[in-house]
Amino acid sequence: MPKDTVAAADLGRDLPRRLMAERGVAPEEAPPGAWAVALGSVLRERIGPVWVDARRGARGAKHVSYLSMEFLVGRLMGDALRNLGLFDEAEEALAVHGVRLADVLAEEPDPALGNGGLGRLAACFLESLASLGVPAFGYGLRYEHGLFAQSLEGGRQVERADHWLHADMLSVRRPARDVTVGFAGHVANGAWHPSEFVDARAHDVPVPGWGGEWCATLRLWQPAAHEPFDLQQFNAGDHVGAQEGEARARALARVLYPEDGHEAGQALRLKQEYLLCAASVADVLRRHEAAGGTSADLPDRAAIQMNDTHPALAAPELVRLLADERGVEMGEAIRIARACLGYTNHTLLPEALEAWPEGLMWHLLPRHMQIICEIDARHYAETPQRPGSVIDHGVVRMGDLAFVMSHRVNGVSALHTDLMKRTVFEGLHRAHPGRIVNQTNGVTPRRWLRGCNPGLAALYDEALGPGWVMEPERLRELEPMLDDAGWLDRFMEVKRANQARLAGACGTPTGFMHDVHVKRIHEYKRQHLNLLETIALWQDLRDGGEHAPRLKIFAGKAAPGYALAKEIIRAINDVAAVVNADPATRDRLRVAFLPDYDVSLAELLIPAADLSEQISTAGKEASGTGNMKFALNGAPTVGTLDGANVEIREHVGAENFFLFGLTAEEAMKRRALPDHAARAIVVSHRLERALDALQRGAFSPGEPARHASLAADIRRSDHFLVASDFDDYWRAQREVDAAFADPARWARMAVANALRSGWFSSDRTIRGYMDEVWNVAPVPGLGSR
Numbered sequence: 105m106p107k108d109t110v111a112a113a114d115l116g117r118d119l120p121r122r123l124m125a126e127r128g129v130a131p132e133e134a135p136p137g138a139w140a141v142a143l144g145s146v147l148r149e150r151i152g153p154v155w156v157d158a159r160r161g162a163r164g165a166k167h168v169s170y171l172s173m174e175f176l177v178g179r180l181m182g183d184a185l186r187n188l189g190l191f192d193e194a195e196e197a198l199a200v201h202g203v204r205l206a207d208v209l210a211e212e213p214d215p216a217l218g219n220g221g222l223g224r225l226a227a228c229f230l231e232s233l234a235s236l237g238v239p240a241f242g243y244g245l246r247y248e249h250g251l252f253a254q255s256l257e258g259g260r261q262v263e264r265a266d267h268w269l270h271a272d273m274l275s276v277r278r279p280a281r282d283v284t285v286g287f288a289g290h291v292a293n294g295a296w297h298p299s300e301f302v303d304a305r306a307h308d309v310p311v312p313g314w315g316g317e318w319c320a321t322l323r324l325w326q327p328a329a330h331e332p333f334d335l336q337q338f339n340a341g342d343h344v345g346a347q348e349g350e351a352r353a354r355a356l357a358r359v360l361y362p363e364d365g366h367e368a369g370q371a372l373r374l375k376q377e378y379l380l381c382a383a384s385v386a387d388v389l390r391r392h393e394a395a396g397g398t399s400a401d402l403p404d405r406a407a408i409q410m411n412d413t414h415p416a417l418a419a420p421e422l423v424r425l426l427a428d429e430r431g432v433e434m435g436e437a438i439r440i441a442r443a444c445l446g447y448t449n450h451t452l453l454p455e456a457l458e459a460w461p462e463g464l465m466w467h468l469l470p471r472h473m474q475i476i477c478e479i480d481a482r483h484y485a486e487t488p489q490r491p492g493s494v495i496d497h498g499v500v501r502m503g504d505l506a507f508v509m510s511h512r513v514n515g516v517s518a519l520h521t522d523l524m525k526r527t528v529f530e531g532l533h534r535a536h537p538g539r540i541v542n543q544t545n546g547v548t549p550r551r552w553l554r555g556c557n558p559g560l561a562a563l564y565d566e567a568l569g570p571g572w573v574m575e576p577e578r579l580r581e582l583e584p585m586l587d588d589a590g591w592l593d594r595f596m597e598v599k600r601a602n603q604a605r606l607a608g609a610c611g612t613p614t615g616f617m618h619d620v621h622v623k624r625i626h627e628y629k630r631q632h633l634n635l636l637e638t639i640a641l642w643q644d645l646r647d648g649g650e651h652a653p654r655l656k657i658f659a660g661k662a663a664p665g666y667a668l669a670k671e672i673i674r675a676i677n678d679v680a681a682v683v684n685a686d687p688a689t690r691d692r693l694r695v696a697f698l699p700d701y702d703v704s705l706a707e708l709l710i711p712a713a714d715l716s717e718q719i720s721t722a723g724k725e726a727s728g729t730g731n732m733k734f735a736l737n738g739a740p741t742v743g744t745l746d747g748a749n750v751e752i753r754e755h756v757g758a759e760n761f762f763l764f765g766l767t768a769e770e771a772m773k774r775r776a777l778p779d780h781a782a783r784a785i786v787v788s789h790r791l792e793r794a795l796d797a798l799q800r801g802a803f804s805p806g807e808p809a810r811h812a813s814l815a816a817d818i819r820r821s822d823h824f825l826v827a828s829d830f831d832d833y834w835r836a837q838r839e840v841d842a843a844f845a846d847p848a849r850w851a852r853m854a855v856a857n858a859l860r861s862g863w864f865s866s867d868r869t870i871r872g873y874m875d876e877v878w879n880v881a882p883v884p885g886l887g888s889r
């Protein structure tokens with residue numbers, strides 16, 4: 105529980121004062137937005153002492169530095185209030201003025217500093233590190249617009265720039281931590297002379313841990329021109345050109361993952377990545393040296409984690425700083441860097457494993473290229489197994505570079521780690537047999553249970569006391585409740601209340617099974633498989649079939665350049681329009697695509713879900729973390745044996761999981777059959793009929809050919825095996841119907857999922873990294889938690 109100093113905070117007194125100071129308005133005239141600013145200010149003040157104490161307490165201890173292009177943090181103030189134990193007090197303090205805390209919290213923009221699971225994982229990790237009392241920094245970029253805001257026009261995804269910085273409530277500017285970063289130029293006598301410079305400005309976001317005893321830091325770099333304004337140029341009449349430096353620098357962190365289908369886009373992305381690495385590694389070294397550390401003892405004090413390949417340039421950068429700027433011998437510099445670095449792989453999809461053209465690298469980072477060649481040559485000489493080269497066919501393979509430069513490489517679920525060893529990193533694994541370890545992903549139960557599902561948290565508090573939130577595996581102690589009809593009813597009442605809350609926010613109908621498929625839109629995640637099943641279900645209902653009333657909810661963003669994913673969104677919306685208008689089936693089937701999926705929408709949707717759709721082609725989803733959130737909130741999964749679904753099924757019990765589909769092994773074999781899709785379609789009347797309806801324009805009456813290419817893709821190539829898995833998916837969904845039709849049976853399944861998913865806490869994951877990757881401990885006094 106919170107320290108006395110924090111709990112004693114008098115929000116009732118301070119909030120109105122802050123309102124005056126920050127916005128110059130009185131409580132009776134203040135809109136929720138002004139209260140939000142006041143609350144942010146009070147929170148910064150309350151967090152300050154914890155943050156400073158944590159920094160002091162961590163001096164000399166080993167730190168984790170987590171480098172990531174994405175931190176999908178979600179709204180921060182609610183989480184901070186809860187972790188500091190101030191939530192109820194804030195509610196009361198605002199109620200005095202007739203203001204609802206929920207309305208105030210909703211004024212905080214949800215920063216889109218990430219794209220999906222990888223970024224949300226990074227955010228969960230920081231919160232877990234803080235809750236476990238580990239000295240930790242997250243390092244990322246402060247994107248001005250983040251990903252993008254999605255709206256729908258005529259069922260089509262439209263992307264708009266997202267603006268969130270105007271209301272960045274919790275961060276503080278740390279000018280003393282700014283770093284200047286160089287690019288391009290030349291190398292003379294082993295020293296790099298960059299020709300361009302950009303300043304990386306430090307903005308720190310506090311991440312207070314549960315109980316308010318410890319605080320991690322998310323340090324986000326915002327690029328700014330080294331020479332922002334050319335007065336001579338301005339006075340010579342070139343008023344806009346004089347500010348070009350500023351525009352150029354800002355472009356570096358305008359958006360996450362800028363389009364890189366052209367050379368300029370590629371250069372921009374590479375610069376973004378280097379900016380993150382250079383500023384962060386310089387900061388790690390600065391902190392280490394300020395605490396009296398030497399180059400040789402860096403691995404005793406610094407664990408640097410590369411979240412995917414985007415921060416892989418941290419490796420040559422660290423080697424450069426040690427060798428070129430501190431005079432450490434090259435072999436020794438490589439050894440030290442490797443002892444500090446770890447690399448997490450998050451995908452086996454070939455298109456996501458970065459490879460930078462050698463030419464671009466030589467141009468932007470000439471010294472780093474020399475160092476990479478050196479690393480490659482030494483690695484080659486030292487490994488008799490000859491696992492291949494980091495520089496290959498004119499590109500630098502960033503996955504291989506990260507692997508070679510890390511003392512530990514990890515996958516994110518048991519299946520994924522196993523596949524890593526057998527596929528992408530087969531050669532490197534043979535050369536370095538102990539290096540790959542598994543750390544199955546997790547999610548923080550503070551946000552993803554206590555925060556988003558207060559009704560369920562209250563049930564748990566009543567039965568176990570509040571301590572379960574740091575030990576969610578203790579939820580298993582409630583297993584006897586599986587036979588307590590009264591308790592099961594209360595659990596399902598919470599679910600219904602969450603569905604009513606969703607209905608209030610999004611206009612979704614109630615009284616239907618909430619069947620939820622939310623995540624990035626991607627062929628491998630197979631929203632189109634779900635859509636075909638929806639069409640088949642509708643057709644069957646029209647033929648007189650009986651099924652449990654369902655609301656199929658979809659949400660997610662498609663990458664702007666990913667045409668087929670965008671077609672899937674449009675098809676879902678077209679099907680929704682026709683199906684929802686059909687009087688013959690309206691009371692038994694509805695389809696909704698909720699726009700602009702983000703962390704806040706996930707927090708509303710997941711606790712309201714009855715059924716969790718985790719239907720990726722086996723072997724393609726590295727882990728998934730949404731799957732864990734649904735299970736933890738009492739939604740059984742319909743899913744394939746992919747990613748962490750495998751482990752979820754082991755934990756919740758096979759009888760509480762609706763399994764279907766080919767295994768990863770079978771999928772690989774199936775794909776090798778040239779006519780696998782046609783073979784599946786010919787034996788499935790139901791699939792043929794659904795595909796045919798889509799193809800003929802049954803859902804796009806004004807434009808019959810609109811969905812023809814989507815249907816044709818499934819008929820012809822179907823790399824993701826939609827056709828091959830369709831019939832088994834249909835079967836599993838009918839099992840879902842049968843189970844749902846028996847409310848007592850369904851409640852038991854839902855509760856079993858909730859009580860047995862505590863293992864998927866990111867605290868467990870972080871403890872795994874601490875022991876097997878980072879070799880760090882919590883600071884004394886906090887380690888007992």
Ligand code: CR6
Nearest residue numbers: 221222450451516725726727728729
């Ligand atoms: N898309 C994986 O695909 C995993 C997360 C976090 C992903 C997903 O299965 O849960 O990472 N991979 O480990 C990448 O982003 C490259 C993801 O979010």
